[in-house]
Amino acid sequence: MTEPQFPRGDDLPIGGTALQRRLAEAAVELFYAHGATATTVRDITGACGLTPGALYNHFSSKEDLLYVLVRDVHLQVNEQMTAVLAEAGPEPATQLSAMVRLLVAHTAGFKKRSRVANREFTALTGARRQEVRALRRQLRDRLGATLLAGAEQGAFNLAGGNDAPSATLAAATISNMCVHISEWTLEHYPPGIPDLQERFDVMALRIAGARPA
Amino acid sequence: MTEPQFPRGDDLPIGGTALQRRLAEAAVELFYAHGATATTVRDITGACGLTPGALYNHFSSKEDLLYVLVRDVHLQVNEQMTAVLAEAGPEPATQLSAMVRLLVAHTAGFKKRSRVANREFTALTGARRQEVRALRRQLRDRLGATLLAGAEQGAFNLAGGNDAPSATLAAATISNMCVHISEWTLEHYPPGIPDLQERFDVMALRIAGARPA
Numbered sequence: 001m002t003e004p005q006f007p008r009g010d011d012l013p014i015g016g017t018a019l020q021r022r023l024a025e026a027a028v029e030l031f032y033a034h035g036a037t038a039t040t041v042r043d044i045t046g047a048c049g050l051t052p053g054a055l056y057n058h059f060s061s062k063e064d065l066l067y068v069l070v071r072d073v074h075l076q077v078n079e080q081m082t083a084v085l086a087e088a089g090p091e092p093a094t095q096l097s098a099m100v101r102l103l104v105a106h107t108a109g110f111k112k113r114s115r116v117a118n119r120e121f122t123a124l125t126g127a128r129r130q131e132v133r134a135l136r137r138q139l140r141d142r143l144g145a146t147l148l149a150g151a152e153q154g155a156f157n158l159a160g161g162n163d164a165p166s167a168t169l170a171a172a173t174i175s176n177m178c179v180h181i182s183e184w185t186l187e188h189y190p191p192g193i194p195d196l197q198e199r200f201d202v203m204a205l206r207i208a209g210a211r212p213a
Numbered sequence: 214m215t216e217p218q219f220p221r222g223d224d225l226p227i228g229g230t231a232l233q234r235r236l237a238e239a240a241v242e243l244f245y246a247h248g249a250t251a252t253t254v255r256d257i258t259g260a261c262g263l264t265p266g267a268l269y270n271h272f273s274s275k276e277d278l279l280y281v282l283v284r285d286v287h288l289q290v291n292e293q294m295t296a297v298l299a300e301a302g303p304e305p306a307t308q309l310s311a312m313v314r315l316l317v318a319h320t321a322g323f324k325k326r327s328r329v330a331n332r333e334f335t336a337l338t339g340a341r342r343q344e345v346r347a348l349r350r351q352l353r354d355r356l357g358a359t360l361l362a363g364a365e366q367g368a369f370n371l372a373g374g375n376d377a378p379s380a381t382l383a384a385a386t387i388s389n390m391c392v393h394i395s396e397w398t399l400e401h402y403p404p405g406i407p408d409l410q411e412r413f414d415v416m417a418l419r420i421a422g423a424r425p426a
Contacts, residue, residue: 035335037250122248137397159415160408169402169412172395180393182385184350189382195373199382202372206419 012113013076014068020058022048027065032112036066036123066120067128073117074135077106081142092150093210096174099143100204101197103178108193111186118179144171147208157209174204225326226289227281233271235261240278245325249279249336279333280341286330287348290319294355305363306423309387312356313417314410316391321406324399331392357384360421370422387417 014024026047030039041062042052059065080102088098107114121132144167151162158166178200189196227237239260243252254275255265272278293315301311320327334345357380364375371379391413402409 035248035250037248140397159419160412165402165404166412169398170416172398173390173413173416176393176395177386177390180389182389184353185382185385189378191378199373199379200386203383203386203420206372206422207416209419 012069013072015072017058019048023050023055023058023065024069027069028113028116031066031069031116031120036062036116036120063124063128067124067132069113070117070121070124070132071128071135073113074132074139077102078135078138081139085142092146092153092155093205093208095146096143096150096204096208096210097201099146100174100178100201103175104181104197104200105193107179107181108186108196114179140168140171140175143175144168147171147174150208150210155211157211159207159209170207174207177203177207225282226285228285230271232261236263236268236271236278237282240282241326241329244279244282244329244333249275249329249333276337276341280337280345282326283330283334283337283345284341284348286326287345287352290315291348291352294352298355305359305366305368306418306421308359309356309363309417309421309423310414312359313387313391313414316388317394317410317413318406320392320394321399321409327392353381353384353388356388357381360384360387363421363423368424370424372420372422383420387420390416390420 012021012024012028014021016024023044027039027044030043030047034043039062041055044062044065045052045055048054055062055065059068081099084098084102085095088095107118121129121136124132144164147156147158147170148164148167150156151158151167156162158170160166160169181196181200185196225234225237225241227234229237236257240252240257243256243260247256252275253265254268257275257278258265258268261267268275268278272281294312297311297315298308301308320331334342334349337345357377360369360371360383361377361380363369364371364380369375371383373379373382394409394413398409
């Protein structure tokens with residue numbers, strides 16, 4: 001398995017009208033470069049050649065636009081994770097590899113939207129933030145469930161013990177490792193995404209203490 | 214080794230006058246909670262019972278205060294890394310463990326200042342940002358040098374090959390893993406810092422492909 005396991009089209013997942021998508025694409029660029037807090041509605045609409053008021057025909061606020069973006073990127077990854085897990089079958093090591101390769105493909109293949117989803121969600125407040133945190137927890141819990149199942153079946157040997165807290169810590173570490181691939185790595189890593197997937201797959205299986213195949 | 218390997222005093226490393234330290238402590242709280250961009254000079258001085266103008270007797274701007282804070286946290290970690298490496302002796306596995314335990318102790322023991330140093334440095338611009346990036350690179354390069362030395366000596370077996378690019382990727386992964394311990398983990402991990410250090414040590418040695426001792 002050397003290809004990213006999801007459609008490589010670069011459309012944002014938010015859908016909506018053509019203008020909503022254009023606003024969202026401009027927002028990704030600006031949120032990525034300057035952060036959501038420092039970006040103004042005027043910056044976003046200006047990048048689309050619109051007046052500031054035009055945003056409110058499509059989103060109720062800048063935070064609403066950020067929320068829709070961040071939520072939909074997480075929903076997309078969650079949905080694709082369901083698909084790769086179904087394809088991976090019952091072996092925990094194969095499941096772990098599939099999830100890691102998916103996360104790495106997103107982080108490296110859709111660098112800006114991934115970074116916005118994984119960094120700027122902290123700018124959300126209230127129920128929106130809770131919703132995104134729940135989606136993130138869901139992703140981590142899927143990794144954790146696979147790690148715990150593997151530990152219980154003897155396929156993994158987790159750092160600290162083959163128990164739920166160790167599975168949770170390993171899941172948080174592996175998911176962080178995959179979504180926070182450093183800017184420096186992404187810029188200085190010529191071999192490309194399949195090679196990165198391979199290396200992160202190896203590192204994740206090592207963290208899990210996977211039995212050599 | 215079960216204790217954090219550095220003085221546990223909670224003083225910020227920036228030194229300076231009592232009022233400078235008070236401003237810096239207030240800034241850490243605010244930058245941690247809201248981000249540096251969203252925090253105003255008025256917020257910082259207000260938290261110290263001062264008028265906004267008072268900041269400029271001590272720092273040339275909010276960015277200057279952020280810069281001093283972030284730089285000094287990085288300098289402190291760099292200095293402590295020199296000390297733990299000197300103590301660790303020549304074995305790459307012992308060196309790697311010592312560096313990982315130091316980074317984990319900082320991230321978990323000084324949660325707010327670490328998070329500010331590792332997240333808010335992106336709000337710096339120009340020469341200040343370059344300087345902090347160079348300090349971060351220096352930390353990563355020390356991990357990378359140990360990983361490469363261990364790979365060349367046969368003590369480690371790096372994912373992807375025992376070469377410089379693999380050492381660099383492993384170094385970036387291990388350092389990210391140690392400084393981005395999730396908020397969730399830090400809040401839900403009752404066993405405490407020595408236990409976390411132990412587990413991250415095991416995970417880092419696994420990532421490095423260390424020969425079982």
